[in-house]
Amino acid sequence: MKQFSLILSMVLLTFTTVLAQKTVTGTVTDDASGEPLIGANVTVEGTNAGTVTEFDGTYSISASEGDVILITYTGYTDMRQTVGASNTMDFKMSEGILLDNVVVTALGITKEEKAVGYSVQEVGGDDIVAAGETNLVQSLSSKVAGVQVTGSSGAAGGSSYFTIRGVNSINGNNQPLIVIDGVPVDNSQLRSGSAVASVAFSNRAIDINQDEIENISVLKGAAATALYGSQAGNGAIIITTKNGKIGKQKISIDFSHSLTFNQISQTPELQNQYAQGRFQNYEGPETGSGYSYGPAVNTLTYDPTTAGTYEYHINGAIVPKTNESDRSIDTYDQYDFFRTGVSNRSSLAVSAGNEFSSLRVSFGYQNEQGIIPLNDFQKLNFGINANTKLGEKVKLGVGLQYINSGGTRIEQGSNTSGVMLGLTRTAPSFDNSNGLGSDAVNNSAAYILPDGSQRNYRGGGGYDNPYWTINQNPLNDNVNRIIGNISLEYRPTSWLTLMYRPGIDFYSDFRKQHFAIGSRTVTAGRVFEDQFFVSRFNADLLATFTPKISEDFGLSFTLGNNMRSFSNDNVYVEGTGLVIPDFYDISNAGTYDRSVSNLQSRDLAFYAMADFDYKKMLYLSLTGRMEGSTTLPQGNNWFPYGSVSTSFVFSELLENLNQLSFGKIRLSYGVVGLGSPFFYATDDYFTSSAVGDGWTDGFSFPFGSQAGFSLGNALGNPELRPEKKSSFEAGVDLRFFKDRLSVDFSYYNDQSSDIILAVPIAGSTGSTSQVRNAASLSNKGIELVVSATPVRTKDFSWNVMMNFTRNRNEVLELAEGVDNVFLGGFTGSSAYAVKGLPYSTIFGFGWLRDAAGNVVIESDPTSSDYGFPILDQEEKPFESYLPDFTMGLGTGFDYKGLTFNMLWDFKKGGYMWNGTKSALYFWGTHQETADLRYTSKVFEGALATYDDAGAMVMDESGNPVTSGANDVAVFVDEGWLAFGNANGFFGDNTEDFVESTSWVRLRSVSLGYSFPKSMIGKTPFESLSVNLSARNVFLWTPYTGVDPETNLYGSANAQGLDYFNMPGTKSYALTLRVGF
């Protein structure tokens, strides 16, 4: 009988091509209970055709006789059945252990999940799109255990920074490798100008079209990434893009459009009780005063004799009230400057396939308006993925993506042209818009006075009016990028596969910015052009042997070669002193500055991998790699390393699997060698001399026509060795109740040693740093991923997902005699790597404390500081931005095609320097300065003691000896708030502005509806869904600045700094998806 049906089906197969398609219907039920199964996947094997069962377990699908229908359903054994003459096919599925899940590992090699001896976590393309983010890196937020994402700001086109399992380098890259279809792609954040000022630049992962992502596989430890070698020392994000399918001839079209509204979220609270001035005297804009320690606004009025003629206010100059009944002056909500940014994103993809080839052409366009007026970001994506079979043995795949991205970016940060700096320092009595409200964006009367000079709250000095900044100092960038790969696979025989895959990522990034004459950053006006040409080439040649040895014992062996190169060629030309006003061409300048740099490196590697398995139960994988890098000196530039990982599926040995449906233990150990993070650091070079003093831009040689060179201040080192990162990982993967509950736990212990860094040295050596192998870092942590489907009934299902990450990072060693290394920030408040503490610890000044930890209060009645806390004169470390733990908690409901999903994000710990508030104390615009001023206060602390000579009494350990709790009441005014140590701007107070960024955040919430086939059956649509979503709409945090998911440096190692960063955003989106 069996034979007969086989023959029959073969006969039928022969006639397949001539048989017409028909509609097959049927019901899918649980074999044991007879209950219908909803949402089971029904596909025609080898084609794109697919559907899911309805609420009553029924399905309907087009198929031809001879096609094989495959039914899959989580927790049940797959069922296949060939379509016969009947139009009805029912399936009775039995529960089973379904673990032929495959995961994508290094080099795109797919492996059975159970065979993998290290942690791999996958994220589906739908989840990425559902995040509603422009930047792929930001989309990964809260979704993967071990991955920490930090956005930079709410500026359109801004960057996001991410790490996997902590940081591994001091000066080098700490971010994971991103690989798209086998091509490592660039994720640099290239800067023009100062790292603490300028604009929010993109990290280049923003170019990736998220709509075209099929799947992301996150590789975390050294064993997982060993085959990528040095470039993936920080983990890897392996992206597989969508493809057409080879098989049945079929064309499908997907279209989606999203409309998103972005608004500012949390902002620093500004006061509106006190006007511009000092010591309660009003000082108007014409005085140039920067302070808001003037009189209470209800004691001031407008001078009617100057109404209409006073250029700083339409109602007239501000004067003290002469009568109680005079109208009080207006105050302004400076945040009215921001707008609701509207973003549109469209995506169209056409997939086609036949029995030899497949093709997918995709097109995406996004136009995002920022919350900052005139700030925008556009992205155009065009992609082709094509695959074809050249005979039986050869497969050829080509992928090509073109990206055009860029926009108009606005000055920010520590920058006299920065938007938040000018905005939040503006006195509440001054209207930056000059009565025009949001029309000020397009009306120069807001920011230019009739005489052509700048209208701002400091009479043209100080800071640019934000409306000036957006109109007069914009930066435009334009990126043209091509990412392409060719993959050629040759299978000469069943046990051998050869694959060659070259890929390239090339882009040009052209930037142009101008500063109009009168801009505070450069009053003479400036134009610059900054052009980057970045290229990454990567080629892998792989030979994989899979000899058949025995039923119980499997072996596969891979040999490979990897070649890659990197180059970044930059040309920067700056013209200062504009000759013709408002004409912004590089020719229109008095003096010029220029620089050119050509960075280049190459790597070459040979590697091997051997995989063994025994009875599909015990797996062992060994890798080895020999790598050479041009960044290291000859003789030290080849380095070997490798990994071993093993997986034991112990549930195979257990008989009674009623509750535990699957159990696996994994263990791995890997070592990765890394080249130098510095280019050209094996020798010392002279550079065309740059002259400056840290306060000013200075200038570069040639001085007039005289050339001049200085020895570079960073010494090279001909003795550099490769860096080394080792990582141990143990984990367990348990699934219960027929996989309805799964728990995945990992422990890891990573050590990075011989880290190459620019070791700071005393200036008296004649240099300020030397590149050396010196530092070591450790990251230890646990990751827990739990997912469950507590309810799954006919009409309703409920899913829960939780991922928990706890990483402990410690800087073990920096260099002999060096306890801390500057990463970024400002004198007095900055981010450092500090020996014995977590990376990027905030460093600065704080209060003097006695042995018991009490703040020491001045007890000398003759001192002007009597009763005030005393500042410790020595800088010290505070906290790091690295959190105690992070947790993503997601849940979703599905009721008859109506879906509801939300993702919560919990973070405990992680600190930020609120430099914005620290400075606003000085200027008197922060609400807290209004609450505190002109009040009497007894500072918490203990009184200092002095000896007869007037010296402070110290104990043996050097801590001040105190004499009981402070009881001295002091009067708090700007003498303390602005001109004392209450702030970190005039004063040196870092400590009071180091704030926790713990948060509870509703990262995303969405409500969607997929129209059932029954409703759209008569339309041309194959599928139709609408989705309403919101992101970041709820945020609880003790942080008092902008949304603490921010960083002044953007995508860089110096983290935990907020100095007039742009506010973050919350958004609301409507998405429509249509399939044809």
Next chain:
Amino acid sequence: MNNILKGIAALFLVVFSVTSCDYLDPEINIDPNNPTDVSMDLLLPAAQANFAYTMGGDFGRYTSCWTQHHAGVERQHSAIEVYNIKESDTNTAWNTMYSDVLKELNILMVKADELGAPHYKGVAQVVTAMGVAVMVDLFNDVPYREALQGADNLTPAYQGGAALYDEVQSLLDEAITNLSATESNFSPSTDDIMLGGDLAAWIAAANSLKARYALRLTDLNGNAAASSALTHLASGAITSNAGDAQVDFIAGQNNPLFAFNDERGDIRMGAFFMDWMASKGDPRASSFAADASAGGSAAGVFEIGASMPGSFFGGQASPVMFVSYAETKFIEAEAAFRTNDLPRAATAHNEAVMAALAKVGVSDATFEANEASETDATITLEKILEHKYISMYTQVEAFSDWRRTGVPALSPADGQTQIARRFPYPGDERRYNSANMPSGVTQYDRVFWDQ
């Protein structure tokens, strides 16, 4: 199967041979944008320009707030104004002095020896002497002999200020010998942005400097310091304003005081200085201040309405002064006065004041009659030093003179009880050379010659 294996082996062999030979070419790791060696004429202007920017920048700006020529009224400079100067404030200038001035001069001197170029060496020695001396004047004990050796000595020992002053004098002596050499394979010319390669002018400058550093030791050596100064002047010091050692900046490559005012604008003219000029009808007031009628900000009072610095020393192309004819004459006047040669003191004083006015290009008959017509009967040390204080506007020398002589009689800034007398050591030295750096010094401590 064997064929297949052979094929694979061949393929890998090809890949290996093609790739490994040239792919990791060591040339790739050579910086194409920067040279590994440069000639003397490229090192000299870079060192001089960096020195000038530091003297006219941080060193001159901080000390001018304390001498009340200027007043810090805003932001960080309002802290420095009241002597709240931190280790971070001196870091950049210290590092520039060592890594972008003294280091390059050191390389230059080694090259000059190798190439037989005593003229270059002499110029480098004079500039080095000024550099070491100003470091001592501001920081007292500093590294010199063990300094500038890069990775060969990461923790250079500090030398006492007095010993370094001896080194300064011998550097200047050697410089004069080298500058007087009849043969030099290479000689500076336009690459010397201080004196245009004028060797005679350098010898004169060296003698003026020798006199300056000799007179600096008044508190230690008494009148011997003055006598010594006169001896050095007699060897042939600067004789006219044309011999002033200075760096002229260029519009667009702006003077550091201009750049600071343009980009930051946090300092104003000081009230003491402006009041003095106003009271004397000094014709330089409108050249030194942008708006002399707006006056200066009293020390520690932060009057933002006070005048900004003016065009003569605060313009785009303004010079930064190193040693001048006027200063030479003031040194002569003071030294003569101290050695009781009052006629010479009066004459030198009058010449100094006239030279200082001529430098600015102003004249005023009344002022000259009142201030530059001293006689042996009328001349006083206070007059000499007060005029020197006015004439040395923007120069670190004014701060050194005040510390040495207490003239003019400055009052501490509002709310303060004393004026700072030195810089704190920079943070980088504390962090990376703490074993050698003297600890526990404050800005109120005194350098060795200030007693």
